[in-house]
Amino acid sequence: MKKKLVLLLALVLSIGTILAACSSKDSSTSDKGGKDGQPYEIKWYTIGTPQKDTDKVFAEVNKYLKEKINATVKMQQIDWGDWAQKSQVMINAGEPFDIIFTNGTDYVQNAQKGAFVAIDDLLNKEGKDLKNAVNPALLEGNRINGKIYGVPTNKEAARQTVYTFNKRLVDKYKFDLTKVKTLEDLEPMLKTIKENESGITPMATFKAYLxxxxxxxxxxxxxxxxxxxxxxxxxxxxTDLAMSTFKTMHSxxxxxxLKEDAATSKDSWPMDVENWFVRMGDSQPYADLLWSRSAKYDVVSVPAEEPTTFNDSVSGSIQAISATSKNPKKAMEFLNLLNTDSYLRNLVDKGIEGVHYKKNDDGTIEDLPARIDKYNIPTYSIGNFFVLDLYKDDPKDKWDKFKEFNEAAKPAPTLGFHxxxxxxxxxxxxxxxxxxxxxxxxxxxxxxxxxxxxxxxxxxxxxxxxxxxxxxxxxxxxxxxxxx
Amino acid sequence: MPNDLNQTQVSVVASQPLDQLKRGGAKIKRKKTRDYHELHPVVNTIFSVLLGIFTIMCVFPFIYVIIISLTSEESIVRNGFQIIPAEWSTDAYRYLWNVKDQLLGSYGVTILITVVGTVISVLMISFYAYAISRPQFKYRRFFTFLAFFTMLFSGGLVPTYIVVTQFLGLKNTIWALILPLVMNAFYIIIMRTFFMKSVSESILESARIDGASEWRIFFQIVFPLSLPGIATIALFSTLGYWNDWFTALLYIDDPKLVPLQALLMKIEANLEFMKQNVDVGLMQQSLFDTLPQDSAKMAMVVIATLPIAVSYPFFQKYFISGLTIGGVKE
Incomplete structure (x- = not known):
């Protein structure tokens, strides 16, 4: 009798184990390779909505990588909203993977905790080309206690806050934007808009700039x-400045x-709805063009500050090598190639030529529908911008302007201080x-x-x-x- | 939803004696006989009105959600949410039709984990609880304590994650959505008490005398006798599986395995991310183009809740009878 009850209980406990065993097939296969000339599989977590054609594109990527560095890459995207929590749990749990996307304070904290490998030595050997390609300001700004813990995406290193205006209304009332330097200068325009345009909120909710x-x-x-x-x-x-600025804002x-619920509202003021006159945002070269394109009407910006290199503008996108990586060298070889090899960089970003995009005679590219539907990868979270092909409607000097912008930027007082x-x-x-x-x-x-x-x-x-x-x-x- | 239905029934029942009183009163020469159980008409009216208001408060949010889902996006941005929108539109549902593959897939996953999960969960919990409820089981104290202990102390998120992904290797499998929720110490304790109270030793004794095996005793005698208790934990665990999104957030990367509620949470979280990181979206507009707008979000809520809301009235009577049977029998 008792025996049977023990049996029953044992059964309960063992069902769990059996079920678990049934489904554990993929755990044993994941960390093979790297020895005996087998290509090493690099596990790469990055941000963004998982795409349908990722496997297809990475079959191509792997074909190329096997030849070049005898490695393959498994890229796993984690959805935007899940990213913060999920990546933190994975890092804390010490899950084995090689490369992970990180940014801002997450990067600093995880690096201080020892979750990432310091890559200074790797940068001098496996990542030599990479080190030459990336803007030094980006690398220096990401030093923590003297060491670099991740490869920053080589893009705009500076930030410039701008006032952006609805161009149609600026033209209609013939406002002179060259006079706009501070928040106070907006007053006469706001007044005109408020009096004459009923469907328009003069200021899309923003926090006063200091x-x-x-x-x-x-x-x-x-x-x-x-x-x-x-x-x-x-x-x-x-400070007096805060007092006077907030006073202006209050008036x-x-x-x-401003909208009455400005303090609590979570409204994002989407560009494509034309219900605003002025807003604030972070700019980059040709930002007006991008914004106008997504808004489907023209916008025009006026800088509120000089371009400045801040800690958070250099750490906007970083690929870090995990401390749990079994082969940091291979991971660095891959990052090196990703940031310097134009073919690989475009393949990872835009997909397969002829399937996801097409190349024009002059070397520019155009998205095919498949890229938007099935392989829409966030460019900023992958790597070096400057080896990317230009789109057909991009200005020809886009990357030169980026370089100029970076060079013109002044370092912020605490750049590199964490x-x-x-x-x-x-x-x-x-x-x-x-x-x-x-x-x-x-x-x-x-x-x-x-x-x-x-x-x-x-x-x-x-x-x-x-x-x-x-x-x-x-x-x-x-x-x-x-x-x- | 369950509450309002109850209340309408209550108010119907309460108003019946009133009608009888009117009819009866005419015959018995205006002699005022008052039923002891009857409420005073004034009190009755007040209660009915109060409950009516409460009912509307319960139903209103859902109706509001349906209205918003049928509002055009343009009108939401310009005027905010309105009870009678300036402009109606079915765009939101057209959007859902476009993503129907993902939606149906998620529906399938949710239904699968709910059914399979509930069956496994009920079996495991009742096995465990039955064993520790029997006095002849020598180690019952130890195993009771083992279950009870987990109610007070748990490993926490990270160790749980390590066990599930690295030790059991469940990441990106359907079992990661089922197994973590299978056992619940609280339900085990409830069921143990239920078994001890409602299944008397003498019944089991007689079954043994008739030569029934332990299996037969459990499935043919104990199980039917404790049906109300089992129905209760089955209901709880069904709801638990249906509404669970957190395990999917942790263990699932593959879009094919994302259950419905996790899909909703994901969309919500993505929108939140988009609002906090406007610059990312502005640099590459197409990234966030696929995210639904407010009306589409509400339409998804409608789609996700409607099946349960519609089917609930049909099952309600089983739930109620299931939950009350135990009380009247003895």
Whole structure:
């Protein structure tokens, strides 16, 4: 009797194991290769919606790679929205893979944790061509504690915030855009639009721009001035500039130039709906052309700042080699080829010639429907822009303009400095919460800064603002000292 | 949905005695006889109105979703969500028709994991619970504790992920959607208590005397006797599988294996990403062109909930009888 009950229980427990065993077929096959002249399979995780033709394209890619570096690549895309959580779990679980897309603070944190391989040595051997091809500002900006942990995509290294205008309305009322330098200069135009165009919201909701280099992001108080004293961190909300800018914004809000729910709205103001007059955005060379193309009407931009190389503009897209990689050298060989070999780069990005795109006589290309439907890969998350073929309607000097843009850019004060927030973690957590409460309302002008800005600063002080400022300054001085 | 149906029934029942009273009252010479169970007419009216309002509050969001799904995108951007939209449109459903392969595939996956998962889950839970509910099982304390322990302490996300992907190798298989949800310590404890309370030892004793094997006892005596309990955990586990999206987020990369709710979450998360990273979309517009707009999102919600909402009234009576049978029998 008892025996039978034990049996029953054993059965329950074993069903699980049996079921698991049935389906574990693919786990054993994945990490073969690399020895005995067998091509090594490089596992590559990158961002974007998984595409139908990925296998087809990578069959071609692998044919080429086997010849070149005796390796094959398995690319797995993870959907945009799932990316943050899923990639973090995979990294924390120590899942074996070779290359992973990463960016911004994720890159910094994971590199500090030791999830990525430092690639300085690899760059000097396997990645020599790559090192020559990539803009040095991109590589230097991504040094963490003196080491490079990933291959940045060679694209625009700088960021330039611009005011973008609806060109139809600019022409209609004959506005002179050359006069626009600051937020205050927008006033007369906004007024005209508000009075004469009923279906148009004068300002597509944006947060007022302040000329700072942020240690975290624009919501947080910690910032280094881009102009003037570039060596000291300040509380950006405790400046006259913040007060006057937010005041202007508040007067715009009161005048009805912004939507009433500006502070809380998650509206993304899609370009293709023509219901706005001015908006703010990050520019790159020929951005107006791209924007006009996707909006299907003309837009025109005016810079709000000089192009500047920020930490987050150089770490927008990075391929890191995982610490769990069994063959980092092969991974680097692949990255090297991907960033320097025009055939491979175009194949991975655009698909197979004649199937996904066609080549014109003058060397430019055009997408075929199959590229949009079945192999729509995000260009920015793969690699070097400058070896890509140009589209038929691209300006011929597109990549030259990119290079000019990069060269013209000035480095931001903290370019290459990565703050380690561990010593002040709890202060930062409470400051983040306070900022989430105040910043959106202030920066969209929804509340009166005379009343709320002092309140905000008082709360920040109570939450330990000074301690964090001191810590940032200390780490910054250390870093600065090592630079010389 | 379940609540409103209940309430309409309640109010129908409550109003019946009132009619009888009117008819009866005429015969018995205006003598006011009041049923003890009857509510005062004023109270009754107030309750009916309150419950009516509550019912509308329950149904309204769903109706609103249907309306939004039929609003043109242009009108949503210009005027926001409206109860009576400025412009009607069936574009959202046309969009769904275009992605019907993915949608039907996901439907299939969801139905498959729900059916298979529920069957396995109910069997495993009741096996385990039955074993630890029997006093003659020597190690029942240990195994009860083993199950109970997992209710208090769990390994956490990362270790679970390691076990499922590296130890069991379930990544990108249909089993990754089924097995992690099969066992549930809480249901085991419920079923154990249920077995101990509703299946008396003497019944099992008599079955043994008649020569029934343990298998026969379990499937032909214990199982029918505890049907209400089993129906309950089957219902919970069905809902659990139908609504689960998190396991798919973790373990599934292959679009062919994404269940319906995970597909909805994915679209939602992608839209969120798009809003936070406007620049990515602006540089390569076609990347996000395939993402549905607000109306299409609502249309997907309609498609995903409609089958359950429509079929629920037909199954409701089984659920209710299943859940109450135990109480009246003894």
């Amino acid at each position: 000329p700072y280099d942020y240690t975290f992001n624009n919501e947080m108080p910690f910032a280094f001035p881009i102009e003037g004293d570039r060596d000291h961190v300040v509380n950006q909300f405790d 715009y809000y009161k005048a009805g130039y 703050f380690d927030s561990d010593p002040v973690r709890s202060e930062i957590a409470s400051i983040t919460n306070i900022s989430k409460e105040f910043y959106p309302a202030l920066a969209t002008g929804s509340v009166d800064p005379e009343k709320y800005l002092p309140k905000y600063n008082k709360k920040l002080k109570e939450a330990g603002l000074d301690k964090v400022l001191n810590e940032i300054q200390k780490q910054f001085d250390d870093w600065k000292g090592k630079q010389k």
